[in-house]
Amino acid sequence: DTGVSQDPRHKITKRGQNVTFRCDPISEHNRLYWYRQTLGQGPEFLTYFQNEAQLEKSRLLSDRFSAERPKGSFSTLEIQRTEQGDSAMYLCASSPDYSYNEQFFGPGTRLTVL
Amino acid sequence: AQKITQTQPGMFVQEKEAVTLDCTYDTSDPSYGLFWYKQPSSGEMIFLIYQGSYDQQNATEGRYSLNFQKARKSANLVISASQLGDSAMYFCAMREKGTGTASKLTFGTGTRLQVTL
Secondary structure, eight states: OOSOEEEOSEEEEOTTOOEEEEEEOOTTOOEEEEEEEOTTSOOEEEEEEETTEEEEEOTTSOTTEEEEOGGGSOEEEEESSOOGGGOEEEEEEEEOTTOSSOOEEOOOEEEEEO | OOSEEOOOSEEEEETTOOEEEOOEEOOOOSSEEEEEEEEOTTOOOEEEEEEETTOSSOOEETTEEEEEETTTTEEEEEEOSOOGGGOEEEEEEEEEGGGOTTOOEEEOOOEEEEEEO
16 A cells, blocks of 8 residues: 555553654655644644655644654654643645645544543 | 635435535635545545636536635535445645645535435
8 A cells, every 4th residue: 555654543642641653655755744633623734844854833833742754754743741632633644746736644643632 | 714614514415416515715815726625434534626726617526526616715515426435524625825835735624424325
């Protein structure tokens, strides 16, 4: 399967713990996006990478959140000192460099903070 | 102001009938793109159809068509010959080129479609 993959699919953690999610984009897609989706809402943009460079961050991305994309391949999203309000689906998407159109989404990581 | 508005929280349609899901948008950017995504209960966002702001004709992809009315700032999705597998959440989204190179998508709150026998 050559689609976007995310790991883990589900994560349950206690408040105050750190969690890290991984996203593997479609091979050769230079652009990678992270979105967050809370219950009953559409996805909201968090951050964007062009290769290894993080070019844009939403105000939603507080200082407890950090994202990386070393070597321009997979990406990780870390949340430190999790809060109950962080409970959401975290979606990763990728797109080719030449395309301003379709973004291909992964299956998401559902985070539950107890 | 909401950038993308989907006023129908839920819709029902009978199998084999057509259904229209509404979407209005707000932007001052002359160059933008409009998207529809389907999200089944599994959670993955599935791309359905795209319409560029300069496209002269309405986009079509199989059973999906986009009714683009630029002056009214609406981009309704029409699904013809509904199937049980069409039951899902449907999101309208917009990309504005003025946001720079990111091309991030701004989504509406979605419409839950239920196809009945």
